[in-house]
Structures are given as C-alpha cells and as structure tokens.
Amino acid sequence: MSNIKKYCVFAAAGCMSGYAIYKYYQKKELKDASKIFQRAPPLNWKPDSRSDQIKNLKTRYFDLLIIGGGSAGCGLALDAATRGLNVALVEREDFGSETSSKSTKLLHGGIRYLEKAFKNFDIAQFRLVKEALRERSTVMKNAPYLTEKIPIMLPVYNKLMVPYFLMGLKFYDCISGLKSLGASYFMDKNRTIKKFPMIKKENLAGSVVYFDGQFNDSRLNVVLALTANFYGATTLNYITVKNIIQENGAVAGAICKDMKTGKEIVVRSKGVINSTGPFIDKIRGMSHKMCKPIVQPSSGVHLIFPGEYAPKNMGLVIPNTKDNSVLFFIPWQGKALVGTTDNKCKLEFSAKPKLHEIDSILNEIKDAVSMPENISRTHILSAWSGIRPLVSDPTKNSGKTENLVRNHLIHVDNSKLITLSGGKWTTYRQMAQETIDKAIEIYKLQPKRKCVTEYVQLLGSHKYSEDLYLKLQRDFQIPINIAEHLAKSYGDRAFKFNELLKGKCKLLSNKYSFLEMEVNYCIENEMALSITDIIGRRMRFGFIDVNEADKSIKKIANLMSKSLKWKPHQKKLEIQNAHNYLLTLGLDINAKNKHH
CATH class of the missing domain: 3.50.50.60 (FAD/NAD(P)-binding domain)
Structure with missing residues (x-):
C-alpha cells in the first residue's frame, strides 16, 4: 500500500472516530440539559x-x-x-x-413504505422508515402508560413468498437496531389459525410476525x-x-x-x-x-367491532387489498379496530365516514377473512373518518393518495x-x-x-410501572378492571383519584370501566370543557361503543353542568352537540342500514 493510500485510510479512520466522539458528547450535553425535566410534577x-x-x-x-x-x-x-x-x-x-384522535392507533415505521423503498429504490421512503422507527422508540419511552408493543401477523398464501416476507421483516428489525421491540418470526399454518380462527385457510402457508407500537392517540x-x-x-x-x-x-x-x-x-x-x-x-x-395549496386530504375510515374480530393479543395486516390499500385488524381497548381506506376526499370539519367507504371495508373484510356470519353494518360498534394531511405537489393532479410519502x-x-x-x-x-x-x-x-x-417524559410517566394497576387496586380497594383502566389512562396521575374514590366506583355504563368521577377530574385537571371532550378525547367511550356512549350523555351533562355552572340552555346545547359528535362516529349507521 502506497503512503498516499495509507494516509487516506488513516485520515478516514480519524474522521470517523472524531465524528463518533462528537456525537457522543453532543448526546451527553443534551442528556445533562434535560436533567431538570426528569423530576415528576407534583x-x-x-x-x-x-x-x-x-x-x-x-x-x-x-x-x-x-x-x-x-x-x-x-x-x-x-x-x-x-x-x-x-x-x-x-x-x-x-x-x-x-x-x-382518529388514527389507526399504531406507532409504526411503515412496513409498506419499506417495501416501496426496495421496489422503487426510493431513498426518501427508506429514510422515512428509519426516522419513524427511531421516533417510535422515543414516544414509547416518554409515555409508557399510553403505549405498548403489539405483535402483528402478516398471512402468507404462497410458500415461496415466506422467505421474501421474512427477509423484509428481518431488515425491518435490523433498521430498528437496539430500539427493536422484538425479533420477527414465522408461524406455521396451525399456529396462525389458532391465533385467529377466522383467517382464510385455503392455501395458507402460515404467517410472519413483526412488532410495532400501539397507543391511545387522543x-x-x-x-x-x-x-x-x-x-x-x-x-x-x-x-x-x-x-x-x-x-x-x-x-x-x-x-x-x-x-x-x-x-x-x-x-x-x-x-x-x-x-x-x-x-x-x-x-x-x-x-x-x-x-x-400544499395539502392533499385523504380519508382514512376505521371501524370498531367486538373483540373476537381480531386475533388474540395480536394484530393482523393484509398489505395489499383490491383497492391497493392496507387492511388492519388490531385489538384495541378490548375491541377490534379494522381499517382503513385511503382515498382523496373533500376537506371538512368533523368528517363522517361515508356509507360507500364503510361498505368498501366490509367487502375487504369478507375477501380477507372467513367470518362465521355475514358481517354487515349491524356489527359495527363505532366508525370514524380521519382526514390525513398528505403533502402534495400542486402541479400534479393524481387521485391516488397511497403513492404520496x-x-x-x-x-x-x-x-x-x-x-x-x-x-x-x-x-x-x-x-x-x-x-x-x-x-x-x-x-x-x-x-x-x-x-x-x-x-422529556410526559405527565403521568415518571413513576409509572407495568404493575401500577396492582398497587392502585390494593391501595384504593377497587376492582382490578377499574385499576387497569386508571393506570393505562392516567399513569402515575391515577393516584390523584385516591381522595375522589373513597371506595366508591360509580360507573357511567355497566358495560365499561369509565367512572363518573373522571368527568370532574378531566374538567379540573385536563381542560375538558364539553361533553364531546369527555366521550371523545379524555375517555374513548365514543370510539369503542357509540350507542353506549350516547346513553351516557345525559349523566355526563348533569355532572358537567354542576361543575361548570351551565345554564339550562347551555346544557341543552351541549347535549345536542354531543349527540351530533357521535353521529360522526357512526351513531346513525345502523339506523341508515334499516332503510337499505
């Protein structure tokens, strides 16, 4: 090796070492600066x-x-x-x-984007995946009580494609590095069916499983x-x-x-x-x-079904449906979240899912899995449409939003x-x-x-642990399901309910763990001002069972009216606003179905 080549090698090694040292001290400086934010709020x-x-x-x-x-x-x-x-x-x-508040409830790097990055040699898509995987880890670390990892199965119907999918997921693991939530793996046909008996069995070779994050968005x-x-x-x-x-x-x-x-x-x-x-x-x-305009809006419709419509403790993803979208079956809040559409749409506040979008998802479900009964709108517990703000090029006019980064x-x-x-x-x-x-x-x-x-850990995270609900159950003498609900909703702030509970757990609905006292807590501690704030964003009542949420409106109105000193006409208006809000979450889907 010539002296010039040796010099170049040493210079390159020196630059790399110098950069590594620089990044180390830069990160150490930020960690030191963040120490003042490590103390739990009183x-x-x-x-x-x-x-x-x-x-x-x-x-x-x-x-x-x-x-x-x-x-x-x-x-x-x-x-x-x-x-x-x-x-x-x-x-x-x-x-x-x-x-x-109307997302798929997943913190993900984007398996689909990674596939596009390989197929199209698209560096932008690859960078998007890498950035998202890094940020996924940060979000989960800083808000542990509102996030959790979830295994997601991807069914494979061609044995020759198993190595292809598994290799792609292993690369997904590799990009995650030390921030990986778990190694991807293969499940044979029998294990796949055991996890999700409704899966289509004809030509099923098995499934590959990877890990992503799940969270309570609102x-x-x-x-x-x-x-x-x-x-x-x-x-x-x-x-x-x-x-x-x-x-x-x-x-x-x-x-x-x-x-x-x-x-x-x-x-x-x-x-x-x-x-x-x-x-x-x-x-x-x-x-x-x-x-x-620099935004091209896209409608993402999601449906909520009873819990048995999703695999046990595991998600399911169909990566390419007939309309070239992605179909998810995700266990969430004890229910099955299914979606989603990806269509160019009109921009509007409080968007409602259109019946043709709902029917489109129902048809995709029928194609993807074998339901024991003819699934229809009557099985839907809730439905919503989230408008995605996709970045668009105003000089182009394509309706295919799935191609936008x-x-x-x-x-x-x-x-x-x-x-x-x-x-x-x-x-x-x-x-x-x-x-x-x-x-x-x-x-x-x-x-x-x-x-x-x-x-910076978010409010409620500093003293949170996975077994916090057990301490709440023991200290407050409350049922385990209510303790779990409080821990996963409020983190270490759940200890504030100690004085409120005093052994009494009045429920807003006998079907769910939402408490009456949460209403006043959210008014005083979480800036809730309306019934919709409570049933939509502070609790997820409207998102998991819109009809049951509707039944609770008057009870919540009475509690809020007393706390916020509403006049009779204000109370009446808030009740109507809450009912209208639930219409955007699918309250009238079954009513419409009776006329079709």
Whole structure:
C-alpha cells in the first residue's frame, strides 16, 4: 500500500472516530440539559385556569404563537417550552379533535413504505422508515402508560413468498437496531389459525410476525398539551384564529376569538407557526391570499367491532387489498379496530365516514377473512373518518393518495409564516424539533437550551410501572378492571383519584370501566370543557361503543353542568352537540342500514 493510500485510510479512520466522539458528547450535553425535566410534577399540580391563560394571551408578548392543537401543534408547544421560549398554543376546538384522535392507533415505521423503498429504490421512503422507527422508540419511552408493543401477523398464501416476507421483516428489525421491540418470526399454518380462527385457510402457508407500537392517540395528545403547560406554555382549546396580524410585511400575531364567550382576543408574538393539519391552507390564506395549496386530504375510515374480530393479543395486516390499500385488524381497548381506506376526499370539519367507504371495508373484510356470519353494518360498534394531511405537489393532479410519502414539510412564506404540514403521529416529536429549529432561525429567537424532548417524559410517566394497576387496586380497594383502566389512562396521575374514590366506583355504563368521577377530574385537571371532550378525547367511550356512549350523555351533562355552572340552555346545547359528535362516529349507521 502506497503512503498516499495509507494516509487516506488513516485520515478516514480519524474522521470517523472524531465524528463518533462528537456525537457522543453532543448526546451527553443534551442528556445533562434535560436533567431538570426528569423530576415528576407534583401530584397536586393542575393547569392554570382558563381565565388566567386567556389573560396571558391578552397581555404577554410571546416568542411563538402556535395555531393548532393536534399532535404536531402540542409537540411544537412542548418543544418550545422546554427550550425556555415563551409560547402560546390555540386550538379552535379541543386538543386532537380532528385527525389526531382518529388514527389507526399504531406507532409504526411503515412496513409498506419499506417495501416501496426496495421496489422503487426510493431513498426518501427508506429514510422515512428509519426516522419513524427511531421516533417510535422515543414516544414509547416518554409515555409508557399510553403505549405498548403489539405483535402483528402478516398471512402468507404462497410458500415461496415466506422467505421474501421474512427477509423484509428481518431488515425491518435490523433498521430498528437496539430500539427493536422484538425479533420477527414465522408461524406455521396451525399456529396462525389458532391465533385467529377466522383467517382464510385455503392455501395458507402460515404467517410472519413483526412488532410495532400501539397507543391511545387522543389521550397522548391531551397529555402533550398538559406537559407543555406544566413547562410554561399557554395552551388553550376553543380559541379560533380569525386573522393573522402582520407588521412591516411579517407575521406578528393573530386576532382570535374565544369560542366559549365570543370575545375577541389579540395575541402578539415574534413568530407564528401554522400546524392545523389538513386545514393549514386556510391559515396560509390569511397570510397570503394567492397561496397554492400544499395539502392533499385523504380519508382514512376505521371501524370498531367486538373483540373476537381480531386475533388474540395480536394484530393482523393484509398489505395489499383490491383497492391497493392496507387492511388492519388490531385489538384495541378490548375491541377490534379494522381499517382503513385511503382515498382523496373533500376537506371538512368533523368528517363522517361515508356509507360507500364503510361498505368498501366490509367487502375487504369478507375477501380477507372467513367470518362465521355475514358481517354487515349491524356489527359495527363505532366508525370514524380521519382526514390525513398528505403533502402534495400542486402541479400534479393524481387521485391516488397511497403513492404520496407520509413525510412532513416545513414551509416559510413571504410574510415569515411557518407552516408545518404532513407527517404522522409516530414522528410528531422530530417534526416539532425541526420546525422549532427553523423558527429560531427565522425569528432570531434566544432559547435557553437545545431541543431536549427526546428525554422529556410526559405527565403521568415518571413513576409509572407495568404493575401500577396492582398497587392502585390494593391501595384504593377497587376492582382490578377499574385499576387497569386508571393506570393505562392516567399513569402515575391515577393516584390523584385516591381522595375522589373513597371506595366508591360509580360507573357511567355497566358495560365499561369509565367512572363518573373522571368527568370532574378531566374538567379540573385536563381542560375538558364539553361533553364531546369527555366521550371523545379524555375517555374513548365514543370510539369503542357509540350507542353506549350516547346513553351516557345525559349523566355526563348533569355532572358537567354542576361543575361548570351551565345554564339550562347551555346544557341543552351541549347535549345536542354531543349527540351530533357521535353521529360522526357512526351513531346513525345502523339506523341508515334499516332503510337499505
């Protein structure tokens, strides 16, 4: 080997070693900076009152105003607050009221995207998978009580394809590295049928199994808002933006309206971030009238069935259905979650699943599995449509949304309005980090520290353990199912129920573990203001059994009316709003079915 070659080898080795050392100390610096966030919040902590937070909106000059309280917006608020920035977040409805509460409840890297990356030699898809797998681990570490790993089987009907699928999943494991949730494996035909007796048996060779994450989306969204509030952010639901304020051609805040009182609020800030999911173009239009749309909405319909419609303690995925979508059968909250569609759709608030979309999924179910009876709309317990904010190219006009990358886009317009679009739940933290980095650059902000959210545990996580429910059951003297519900919903904050319970467990429904006292808890501790906040986002009642949730509305209304001092006409309006909300979750599906 010549001296030049030796020199090059040594230089390359030196560069690699130097980079490794640099990354090590960079990570150590962030861990040290995050130590102040490792202490558990006091058990008696609760968010500032709504009136105090509205006063903040009116009187403070914020570094950042974040518009939108879904996963992205609340992730942004937490990131900014933990960097020491003065941040406010406003949401026109409730936290996670639209897309962020209507997901497939999976934290995943994207098996389908990995397959596309190989088939099309698409580096963008590969990077998306790698990023998502890293972020999946972070989300599960920082919110352990709201997340869990789930094995998912992929049936194989051609023996020759078993090595192909297994090799792909092993590569999925490899990309996960030390953050893997478990090694993928093969199950023969008999074991596969034992796990899911309804699976189609003809030509079945077996199944390959891999691991992904599962979570409670709307509760995670609410906890993000609460954690951001704990670290100093002003986070308000039911505040809508009417217009963007500009000074010298640059954004300088927003004119808002309190949806509960109708009063106008002027919010001043150095910068504004638009993170309103599929509705970002509406906010962009306030800043720049002639802007081209950058989101192509896609409808994702999901159906809820009784638990036996999913495999035992395991998910099932059919990767390619007739309409080239993916069909999931996922055990969730004791039920079977089945979906989903992926079609270009009209943009609307509180979208309802269309009957033809529901029937499309029912037909796919019949093709994919062998049901013991003719499955129909009458078996559906709940149904919803989540509008995905897919990043689109406005110069192209294709209706095939499955070909769009579920990546995110950070866009800065001429008025310096920053818009965060696209992405998915799994990568909300990374999206927030990149966006706040951009905001610091654009608005010349002075944070106290770099991004530390990789190490910030969310409210309820600090003293959580897998056996927490046993301690709750023993200390509170309550049934085990209620203890499990409290532990998995509130984490270590469940200890706050000690004074509330006092041995009494009044249920909202005899079929489920939801407690009457949770209503007042969510009002005082989780910024719940309406019946829909309770049955949709704080509890998952409407999402697991829409008819049973409807029966509980009046009971919840009585509890909330007393606590929030509603007048008779307010109470009546809230009951009607809750009923209308449940219509978007499939309350009238069976009624419509009677007329078909």
